[in-house]
Amino acid sequence: MAILVDKNTVVLVQGITGREGSFHTRLMLDYGTRIAAGVTPGRGGSDVHGVKVYDSVAEALEEHPEVNTSIIFVPSRFAPDAAYEAIDAGLKLVVIITEGIPVHDTLKLVDYAKRKGSVIVGPNCPGVITPGESKVGIMPGHVFTRGPVGIVSRSGTLTYEVASALTKEGIGQSTVIGIGGDPIVGLTFTEAMKLFEEDPETKALILLGEIGGDMEERAARMIVEGRFTKPVVAFVAGRTAPPGKRMGHAGAIIMMGEGGYESKVRALEKAGVRVARTPFEIPSLISKVL
């Protein structure tokens, strides 16, 4: 068991002929991910690393009905369109790697996906990996190993750091999700936690947060309310960061004191979460609760 992706995941790569799309198609194939087809409008008929390219998602699905997941490398101006195309074709998991999508576009897209029953991971995220089975993303595959710990993270590179530290200590991961760093993302901490709660393979969870927003506070509430019952270890990046960009007075009013490092750590600790001071403390903290 695992969540979101596994050996039955069959992937469509949108934007497969671009620099990143083509490079990471190679790396995903090397990892063992099943990639059935790619899409780049206007480039149908060609192939990338042996993967056939189509002009549209519908065309690709006609030839490869086994596809159930899309990963999007399309440039920001066209990425939302690519995501709508994947959702409308009935794909239930859409991973958006693209950075720089206007936040209003993401708001609309995420709401649409929800109504259509599709899960969006991202945008501006590293993707999802179930070690040894499938990597739908851009993370360096070799730092992950299979095991009992789930990870959900707001930061891509921090995820690699922590997975690598766990792997060195012999602690494997069930599924690792990078939910993305944009102000609005599809899958949230609490939605990912719901999936991990239901996954029998996951025995404990690592939350990698950062300052800003209120996802860590919401995760803490979920634990307090008993909707997540597995042990959790967290790290929040930005303990020493100077106050960043503020959105006028409204930003401060709307957060009502939430969003900062102290607020997040306080909420998490109150919920019984062990909060690491550095990412390198995580392996020893998590091994105590396994």
Add this chain to the structure above:
Amino acid sequence: MKLYEFEAKSILRRYGVETPPGVVVEKGEDVKAKILGSGLEPPLVAKSQVLVAGRGKAGGIRLANSVDEAVDIVYRLFEHPIKGLKPRYVLVEKAVSHTREFYAAVTLDRGNRGVAVLASLYGGVDIEEIAREKPESIVRHSADFNVGLRSYEARSIAMRLGLPRELQQGFASFLQALYKIFIDYDAELVESNPLTLVDGRFVALDARIIVDDNASYKHPELAVERVEGGETSVWESKARGFGMAFVELEGTVGVIGNGAGLTMTSMDLVYEHGGVPANFLDIGGGASSERVKRALLVLLEYPKARSVFINIFGGITRCDEVARGILEALKEHKGAPKPVFVRLSGTREEEGRRMLREAGIKVYDNPIDAVRDAIEAARGV
């Protein structure tokens, strides 16, 4: 992208919101001719157009009882720095005598993945304090992004504020205009603080709009040259000119990372091991060697950084590109040499590490060792 007050107000007017009559004067223009030509009658208020908060308290807003006094003030405002920045524009407006100051804003609601509409009868500079001490005095409404702010919702905000019946529709229209601007301009924030009442009509005395940087390509009409924030140092502008997030700090250890989370963690690590970071510099995801080179060149020249700690864990960022950028920067750098400590892991780490080692640069697998050495080197100078 923050808009100047005069830009924000001109947008508000196009959406039917009343603002005090005014004229914008650019540095170098004939101030007197401009004010006289506008037909504005005293009393006037001159407002320095800078993109930083706290302008009023920093002396950037001044009253004038005659045109001559206004002209004199405008010239002085051009020379009066607000948080280190002199304005390029000054807005001269008819002074509106008022007693009440209200607050209204539309902003992104991250938590609820929607749009928040905020309003209060107690606006002005102390609005945040009021939000803390009397949160019930701020009405907060979450609008459905797909439906927008309906008239009845806007009216109900007015009712919840306790506005008398004859003012409710006017306030509702004001909120709906802000909401429409928020949507049409891909804004992160549309705020009027304060707005006031003049003869039963709501007038925006100040206005603030922040447009999502990622959406600025949709709004080419906003492409006027703008000087962001007076707190921005030369070094910050330099790095931002290349599209990189840079924050100047007080310490001696230069920090470069990829991704905000890892870069912040790198700073946390510097503190954790007894050092103080000289900066925050995030090269972002998938940086080219050119980008890495520019980032490192900034830090090699940046006098506060006595050593540089580069912490890269590549996913979409490729370690060989990073190594190439580092080598090019070290080659191009003309000033005094500065010790550089590179932690390089992830995508194509073998290639990247080999390139650096062959050039005689020590590469670390473990960031803690790199941090310790960088702190040590910064002390040793």
